[in-house]
Amino acid sequence: MKNIPKLACTIALISMFASCQTNPDAEELLSNPETRQAVMTTITNSNEMMKEMADAILNNNNAKMGMQKNDKMIVIMLENRDTMVKVMKENPVMMQNMMSDMVEASQGDSVMMSGMCKIMMGNQPMMNMMQKMKE
Numbered sequence: 001m002k003n004i005p006k007l008a009c010t011i012a013l014i015s016m017f018a019s020c021q022t023n024p025d026a027e028e029l030l031s032n033p034e035t036r037q038a039v040m041t042t043i044t045n046s047n048e049m050m051k052e053m054a055d056a057i058l059n060n061n062n063a064k065m066g067m068q069k070n071d072k073m074i075v076i077m078l079e080n081r082d083t084m085v086k087v088m089k090e091n092p093v094m095m096q097n098m099m100s101d102m103v104e105a106s107q108g109d110s111v112m113m114s115g116m117c118k119i120m121m122g123n124q125p126m127m128n129m130m131q132k133m134k135e
Contacts, residue, residue: 051091058097 030036043049057063088095106113120126 054087054091054094058094064101 030039043053088098102116106116120130
């Protein structure tokens with residue numbers, strides 16, 4: 001009988017502490033530069049997380065626009081061509097999304113379309129791939 005009030009008080013205290021716990025807000029967490037850097041480092045050190053981040057970027061129009069306007073990012077991608085080819089082979093959905101985005105962007109830009117056509121026509125493996133796709 002004496003244990004019932006103790007048990008009730010313990011349950012009440014546990015309930016009170018549990019109700020005080022709040023879920024952290026992502027904006028609040030990322031507003032701290034050290035925490036933000038730790039999150040970015042964690043993502044960049046994990047292949048799986050990097051793929052998830054790349055998918056998230058490609059599925060977000062705002063993020064895609066930001067990447068397209070980032071000249072440094074484009075230069076890095078061009079310099080690391082072999083890595084990009086490997087990533088594209090491993091993730092055909094991402095490759096298809098990027099190809100669709102490039103075609104969509106070039107439809108309104110005749111200079112860009114002309115440049116893409118010249119590059120593709122001068123690249124025999126690309127022409128072979130396009131022929132296979134046509135068949």
